[in-house]
Amino acid sequence: MAKLVFPKEFLWGAATASYQIEGAWNEDGKGESIWDRFAHTPGTIYENQNGDIACDHYHRYEEDVELMAEIGLKAYRFSISWPRIFPEGRGKLNPKGVYFYEKLIDKLLEKNIKPAITLYHWDLPQALEDKGGWLNRDTAKYFSEYANFMFYKFGDVVPIWITLNEPFVSAFLGYAWGWHAPGKKDMKGAFVAGHNMLLAHGLAVQAYRDGGYKGNIGITINVATVYPETNSEEDLKAAEKQDAFGNRWFIDPIFKRKYPEIIWRILEENNWSFVFPASDFDIISSPIDFMGINYYTRNIVAYDKNSHLGVKRVEGPNEHTDMGWEVYPDGLYDILIQLYRDYKIPIYITENGAAYNDTVEDGRIRDINRINYLKEHIKRAYFAIRDGVDLRGYFVWSLMDNFEWAHGYSKRFGIIYVDYNTQKRILKDSAYFYKKIIEENGVDG
Numbered sequence: 292m293a294k295l296v297f298p299k300e301f302l303w304g305a306a307t308a309s310y311q312i313e314g315a316w317n318e319d320g321k322g323e324s325i326w327d328r329f330a331h332t333p334g335t336i337y338e339n340q341n342g343d344i345a346c347d348h349y350h351r352y353e354e355d356v357e358l359m360a361e362i363g364l365k366a367y368r369f370s371i372s373w374p375r376i377f378p379e380g381r382g383k384l385n386p387k388g389v390y391f392y393e394k395l396i397d398k399l400l401e402k403n404i405k406p407a408i409t410l411y412h413w414d415l416p417q418a419l420e421d422k423g424g425w426l427n428r429d430t431a432k433y434f435s436e437y438a439n440f441m442f443y444k445f446g447d448v449v450p451i452w453i454t455l456n457e458p459f460v461s462a463f464l465g466y467a468w469g470w471h472a473p474g475k476k477d478m479k480g481a482f483v484a485g486h487n488m489l490l491a492h493g494l495a496v497q498a499y500r501d502g503g504y505k506g507n508i509g510i511t512i513n514v515a516t517v518y519p520e521t522n523s524e525e526d527l528k529a530a531e532k533q534d535a536f537g538n539r540w541f542i543d544p545i546f547k548r549k550y551p552e553i554i555w556r557i558l559e560e561n562n563w564s565f566v567f568p569a570s571d572f573d574i575i576s577s578p579i580d581f582m583g584i585n586y587y588t589r590n591i592v593a594y595d596k597n598s599h600l601g602v603k604r605v606e607g608p609n610e611h612t613d614m615g616w617e618v619y620p621d622g623l624y625d626i627l628i629q630l631y632r633d634y635k636i637p638i639y640i641t642e643n644g645a646a647y648n649d650t651v652e653d654g655r656i657r658d659i660n661r662i663n664y665l666k667e668h669i670k671r672a673y674f675a676i677r678d679g680v681d682l683r684g685y686f687v688w689s690l691m692d693n694f695e696w697a698h699g700y701s702k703r704f705g706i707i708y709v710d711y712n713t714q715k716r717i718l719k720d721s722a723y724f725y726k727k728i729i730e731e732n733g734v735d736g
């Protein structure tokens with residue numbers, strides 16, 4: 292069995308997000324976020340659960356960093372709760388909120404774990420939502436002010452910055468389909484929100500450059516590799532449309548200074564062809580240092596005249612995770628090759644992982660299915676590097692079981708098990724598997 296050894300500097304990490312793990316939703320001066328508001332609204336979340344306590348990471352961060360060190364993480368990707376810093380989104384600062392992240396970052400650095408900060412992982416200050424949220428173009432400016440403060444505070448010690456996590460998901464699930472905060476069902480709003488998020492991203496990148504910081508800044512995009520059900524002309528066209536809509540919508544404006552053709556067509560068909568000032572694309576396309584991708588599964592599509600965009604999804608034949616997502620490791624290899632071919636930019640896998648219905652048996656969690664998922668995807672990451680992709684790192688989703696948005700705590704993605712009744716953490720077998728990967732900087736072929 293050959294050992295597939297990664298480049299020496301390859302960055303092995305794990306990822307979380309503020310609303311999903313911190314808790315302390317209204318403690319020490321933190322302002323309300325749109326996820327606090329949404330999760331407190333009955334009927335939005337599985338069993339009306341919420342992130343008021345979550346993994347209580349706000350109080351347990353020292354223990355959690357110790358566990359990261361035990362696993363041997365080289366980096367830890369986490370997000371900042373914007374309303375913990377600026378309770379109203381801008382203006383009055385909350386020193387206790389800043390202090391929490393200062394202590395967390397100091398602890399990470401003490402353990403030689405590189406902090407990788409996501410500035411926005413969906414928890415917009417409710418006070419800004421009350422002024423239109425992402426439908427209000429000013430929110431982009433407020434975001435860049437918040438980002439500028441974070442750069443000023445931590446720009447000299449944090450080497451990796453991600454402006455937004457998955458703008459497609461936060462724009463579409465939040466504004467078009469209403470499954471996520473702020474729970475709006477307004478397709479036009481999704482396009483406006485998406486555009487203002489991209490503007491926010493660009494303004495933050497400009498602030499980072501103006502500050503002369505030495506680290507790297509990028510964005511995290513969720514991607515699902517697209518395959519046509521058959522090689523018919525119609526299915527190939529459907530696959531092309533889905534790839535543009537699902538994967539390139541938030542990438543092309545950054546690298547090509549324009550939306551994919553399919554997006555413009557949707558805007559025109561609905562008479563929503565907003566006149567976005569061309570200067571917006573000058574800001575949005577401010578050069579970034581890397582692209583982060585979150586990969587979980589693929590999409591198989593076929594032409595269907597009755598579906599949205601004339602594209603219907605077809606379920607894949609392989610094993611599925613607890614989220615109902617098909618396990619398809621080759622999709623990670625294919626998307627890495629496609630994105631690097633098209634954009635020639637360094638890439639981090641900022642999320643990859645699987646939810647399974649873990650159980651504790653005599654103090655252990657034998658999550659062999661998650662070990663297999665991680666192993667097969669890490670192998671594909673190796674093959675992508677071998678075939679020329681400048682892949683810099685891999686962050687498993689997630690460090691610990693956490694609040695899985697509308698699914699509440701019913702879906703476990705962690706390599707660390709969390710008993711929510713006691714807040715006890717237990718390293719799953721997958722944590723020990725990942726520890727070995729990191730120690731050997733590689734995986735058995």
Ligand SMILES: N=[N+]=NCCCCNC(=O)[C@@H]1[C@H]2[C@H](O)[C@@H](O)[C@H](O)[C@@H](CO)[C@@H]12
Nearest residue numbers: 308456457460513515585587588616695
């Ligand atoms: N079909 N299908 N689709 C596969 C992926 C759908 C898009 N959802 C994500 O990528 C979210 C991302 C988020 O950053 C994190 O906060 C979430 O906890 C994980 C797990 O859900 C993933």
